[in-house]
Amino acid sequence: xxxxxxxxxxxxxxxxxxMSDPKNFLSSFHLDDKIHSTDFIEIxxxxxxxxxxxxxxxxxxxxxxxxFKKKNGAVDAEIVTQAVQQIFLTYDSNxxxxxxxxxxxxxxxxxxxxxxxxxxxxxxxxxxHFKTLHFTFTI
Numbered sequence: 001x002x003x004x005x006x007x008x009x010x011x012x013x014x015x016x017x018x019m020s021d022p023k024n025f026l027s028s029f030h031l032d033d034k035i036h037s038t039d040f041i042e043i044x045x046x047x048x049x050x051x052x053x054x055x056x057x058x059x060x061x062x063x064x065x066x067x068f069k070k071k072n073g074a075v076d077a078e079i080v081t082q083a084v085q086q087i088f089l090t091y092d093s094n095x096x097x098x099x100x101x102x103x104x105x106x107x108x109x110x111x112x113x114x115x116x117x118x119x120x121x122x123x124x125x126x127x128x129h130f131k132t133l134h135f136t137f138t139i
Contacts (some may be wrong), residue, residue, distance in 0.1 A: 025066055034111035044101055051127045054098035060084050 025046050035043070047063040048055055055063070061084050068075040091103045 034109045037110055040105065040108060040110045044104065045130070052098075053127070053130070054096075054100055055104060056098050057084050057088065060087060060099060 025043075043063070044055075047059050049059055049062070050056075061080050064080050064083050064087075065075050068080065087107065088097070088099070091107055092099060093103060
């Protein structure tokens, strides 16, 4: 505490802006540049809400809704629906109706991959292993 009862300001993590929208998970990330690989994992874990290891259309729609709100301040449900359809047409390489982590990774501009040249689609990781990997790189 400083004199006069003021508290010492705490420096926020680099991915957290000073003001964020508590209703929008993406508000705490800087998405104007490349996304750091640990942020990518955190985003993936948030939007893969059923922890299936894949993002279904409703999960991608939730991600895009937050992304559009962050970028534009507003979102049109019809635009989100069209964007989801286009993403699945373009990036769902095996046409299974789900996006794998690798498929989403190719959409987003992610820097310094923790995955290297590994084909993460061929790897099946349990939710426990995935969380362990996530926490290892966010400490």
